[in-house]
Amino acid sequence: MKRTWKEKLIEKSLKWTATLSIVIVICIFIFIFKEAVPFAKKPGLGELFRIRWAPVSPLRESFGILPLVTGSVLVTALAMLLTIPFGVGSAVYISEVAAPWEREILKPFIEMLAGIPSVVIGFFGLMVLVPLVKSCFGLATGLTAFSGGLLLALMAIPTVTSISEDALRSVPRSYKEASLALGASRIRTIWRVTVPAALSGITAAVMLGAGRVIGETMAVMMVTGNAAVITFWPFESVRTMTATVAAEMGEVAFGSDHYRALFCIGIILLAAAFGLNVAAQKVLGRYRMGK
Amino acid sequence: MSRNFSQKWIYWLMRLTTYFVVFVVGFIVLDIVWRGAGAINVEFLFSMPRRSGAEGGIWPAIVGTLLLVAGSIVLAFPFGVATAIYLSEYAEHGRFTRTIRIATSTLAGVPSIVFGLFGLGLFVIFLKLGCSIVSGCATLACMILPTIIVSSEEALRAVPQSLREGSLALGATKWQTIWSNVLPYSIGGMLTGLILAIGRVAGETAPILLTVAAFYLPRMPRSIFDQVMALPYHLYVLATQHPDTAAVRPKAYGTALVLLLLVLGMGLTAIITRIHFRKKYKW
Helix, strand or coil: CHHHHHHHHHHHHHHHHHCHHHHHHHHHHHHHHHHHCHHHHHHHHHHHHCCCEECCCCCCCEECCHHHHHHHHHHHHHHHHHHHHHHHHHHHHHHHHCCHHHHHHHHHHHHHHHHCCHHHHHHHHHHHHHHHHHHHHCCCCCCCHHHHHHHHHHHHHHHHHHHHHHHHHCCCHHHHHHHHHCCCCHHHHHHHHHHHHCHHHHHHHHHHHHHHHHHCCHHHHHHCECCCCCCCCCCCCECCHHHHHHHHCCCCCCCCHHHHHHHHHHHHHHHHHHHHHHHHHHHHHHHHHHC | CHHHHHHHHHHHHHHHHHHHHHHHHHHHHHHHHHHHHHHCCHHHHHCCEEHHHCEECCHHHHHHHHHHHHHHHHHHHHHHHHHHHHHHHHCCCCHHHHHHHHHHHHHHHCCHHHHHHHHHHHHHHHCCCCCCHHHHHHHHHHHHHHHHHHHHHHHHHCCCHHHHHHHHHCCCCHHHHHHHHHHHHHHHHHHHHHHHHHHHHHHCCHHHHHHCECCCCCCCCCCCCCCECCHHHHHHHHHHHCCCCCCCHHHHHHHHHHHHHHHHHHHHHHHHHHHHHHHHCCC
16 A cells, blocks of 8 residues: 555646646746836836837837847847748758768758857957858948848858758658659659658747747847947848847836836737747648658 | 869859858857967866956856756647657647647747747736845746757657557556656757757847846855856956956856856767767667
């Protein structure tokens, strides 16, 4: 009897421990909202929709996050524009074209890129890429949205490649064989059979990559110039939401309007990442079911 | 003929794309190794920084990073493994299990700066722990929990079902089976995941920025409620915040190299561990 009692206890305690990740997720929502919500009373949510971000101003502070949102969107769009061809292209190459020995080397190598800390990539960007962008395009400064997009693409490629490659590899062999047996060339088989069959996995990969890009902080903060202006021109300095929080949180007074505004930005980031993640899981779930 | 030709052309295009990415990775690593190697010597590694980092070494930042890594692993590993054991051995399909899985993948997707805000709100302000090593470790532990859960669960699931059945058939209880017939064989996979998590924690900057890292603190931490310097934040400071960024560039490259070696070294250790355990247990 004592034995079953002990077994029960172990199972129960493991079950309770397993709820920890649920608890943490709930706590994240609670504590970010808790610090942000007073902003809605004073100075009011309308303040966030202004077009100027000037949280420290002798005349009148303005907490318009529009320039920060457009900054994040611009950098993310540029990064994804580069990530999709490079990430998916190399995934197709690694899974369908490369020789087995080549694959064994390439995949860990690209995944190693994911391991390089973002601050190191940002530092490399600052030292090498920024001067290069400046001289190549004859700009006044190389600290531009374009530089940020390039670095972020570099950070998203391993995510996209790795997950897309898994998706491509799990396409049943019989699909490809059927297509080849019908006389389609290898490239046509890849293009019309393998890639469409893995499309949901690839879509999920791109979404997860985008999630990573939106939340990226250090590299972006170091190379985009941090000018809070509304622009869609890649060769201008922009300021992203993440960089704003990281750069300004150290200097604000706890409980001030500025402090609350930064937590409001946190909510937007959390919502964006959460949305992309849920969407990606949905797509992946459908793909698993279809398998 | 033309069909073969265009096929070759497209293959080459894809090969070029892939190797371009490889080339860029290699270039980054080599650039940092090449320019950072000159800065590294015994004094740089083991002495205090002077004149806000322009002279002296990075010893407190190294210690700080090691403390943060150790603390967050100690906090996250037991909980991560316990969750993984529950998910792989006990959980039935149902709403509860599904919620845990959704929470875990949500946690994995939360941006690191949001973890920083969360740590600031919960540990630093609400629990009044202040900007301290405890707050930083707790924040980082929340961040790596999903990584540990996922890799440990994979390791547990890789153990063949027959091992469990054999033990159960001999009359062992479920927990005895897990303890003596499942955990010992999944330890390799768990370690691999753990080492990868260490690499990730060591390089994170945004969460520690808000919860623990000191801009410049040339002394050892006195207690776990003290602030510390950390390698990634120190690199950020040297690269962008220092009044004389050009003069401290060699120090910045040196710091980047130490950080890179730490992280890539961990990655390599993970690969070696995986190979070692794969050889040891072959099903």
